[in-house]
Amino acid sequence: AAAVGQTVARIAAARGVTGTEAFFDLLRADRLGTTILHHVGNEENVRAIMRHPAHTVGSDGLLIGARPHPRAWGTFPRYLSHYSRDLKVLTLEETVEHMTGRPARRLRLDRRGLVRVGYHADLVLFDPATVHDAATFDQPREPAAGIREVLVNGVSVLTDGTPTGALPGRALRRTEKGVSAL
Incomplete structure (x- = not known):
């Protein structure tokens, strides 16, 4: 717990060991439960990838531990606000398609990803003018702003935050015949 929020360099210096030694010491002490945040990436590359015809939105952020990466809570609102509304990398409609229909087709999730009669009603109702990610490295579990309602299978799971x-x-499993709920 003392290492939460600290850099590997700071932990190593305090312990008088190399960064590599500190990292492996943390892994051993936490029985491989340690997570680490890497600050890498290039914004121009991110924007170019977003424009690629095969791009879909996703996150590898895990919602475990005391300090998950803020994108675990904020990836989708960040796409809507920062990349779509503010930078205009994609239109709002294109951004939503990259988040919903496109991944549903790629993963062969039958009757999901679009608003159509007979489809599962998995919906997020948001205000395009105010939606934004609020999670930070200091407060990584801060919910996004501007999201009014979330429906899963037509049932409200979030109302006004x-x-x-x-x-x-339900968890979904892809089978030879398509996707089934577990």
């Missing part, structure tokens, strides 16, 4: 307590979602 407050969880409803409903848990209608």
Whole structure:
């Protein structure tokens, strides 16, 4: 717990060891449960990737530990606000398609990813003018702003930023015949 929020360099210096030694000491002490945040990437590359016809939005941010990466909570709102609304890398409609229909098609999630009769009603109702990520490295679990309602299978799970307590979602498994709920 003492290492949470610290850099590997700072931990190593305090312990009088190399960064590599400090890193492996942390892994051993935490039985491989340690997570680490890397600050890498190039914004121009991110924008170019977003414009690629095969691009879909996703995050590898894990929602575990005391300090998950802020993108675990903020990837999708950040795309809507920073990249679509502010930088205009994609239109709002294109951004939503990259988040919904495109990944559903790629993963062969039957009757998901689009708003159509007979499709599963997995919907996020947001205000395009105010939606934005609020999670930071200091407050990584801060919910996004501008999201009014979240529906999973047609059931409200979030209303005005407050969880409803409903848990209608199910893990999905792809089978030879398509996707089935577990």
